[in-house]
Amino acid sequence: MLITKPKDSREIESYFEKRVFVFKCYGCREVYFPEQEINKFVEERAKSISGIAEVDYLCNESFSKIYIEKNAHVIRNSDVIVVFSCGVGSQVISKLMENNIVVPGCDTCYLNGFQGLTVLDCDCNQCGECYLNYTGGICPITSCAKNLLNGPCGGAKNNKCEVNPEVDCGWIAIYERLMKINKEKILVENKIFVRNFEKIIKGK
Ligand code: SF4
Ligand code: SF4
Numbered sequence: 001m002l003i004t005k006p007k008d009s010r011e012i013e014s015y016f017e018k019r020v021f022v023f024k025c026y027g028c029r030e031v032y033f034p035e036q037e038i039n040k041f042v043e044e045r046a047k048s049i050s051g052i053a054e055v056d057y058l059c060n061e062s063f064s065k066i067y068i069e070k071n072a073h074v075i076r077n078s079d080v081i082v083v084f085s086c087g088v089g090s091q092v093i094s095k096l097m098e099n100n101i102v103v104p105g106c107d108t109c110y111l112n113g114f115q116g117l118t119v120l121d122c123d124c125n126q127c128g129e130c131y132l133n134y135t136g137g138i139c140p141i142t143s144c145a146k147n148l149l150n151g152p153c154g155g156a157k158n159n160k161c162e163v164n165p166e167v168d169c170g171w172i173a174i175y176e177r178l179m180k181i182n183k184e185k186i187l188v189e190n191k192i193f194v195r196n197f198e199k200i201i202k203g204k
Contacts, residue, residue: 059122
């Protein structure tokens, strides 16, 4: 159960200059999902929308696979997939569609207290400003032992993390994913900014 807020429209507006397929996840609606704001944002850009899938629990890979298959014909004719969900949902869609450009429409905010237990490959640290649109849909915070926004650190050996050689280096995975979608230049375009830790501490 996570809470989200829509991204600043200036950050994602350029995606809507192309054909966009939208995923909306209602799984955590009871906690908080900014449904009205997102619907308004999407409706105002209706001309760019090729299709919309409204799903409960995008974080459930089996559900998500079914929705992707169901909409495959529309998705094929879309340039970008925008996912309005928490960071886990965006990562799952990105993982299942690794040859597509998949970007988050929301930031995931810090939520205090017990949030349930899940066994998921993808994790979100609720950092308050989602970077998945710059990292090929792989979370740099949870996939890197040092939570780097400008990795790799240079210590990886045979694609394994220097902190834990049992684990793949998240930043090599990010680079490889970006190569697949011809977006690796993002890494030298200075898109990733200094992390605002205040957003986590205060849950802004
Ligand atoms: S960058 Fe990672 S930790 Fe931050 S909101 Fe996105 S998925 Fe969550
Ligand atoms: S080796 Fe990769 S995952 Fe490990 S700390 Fe360095 S950049 Fe992060």
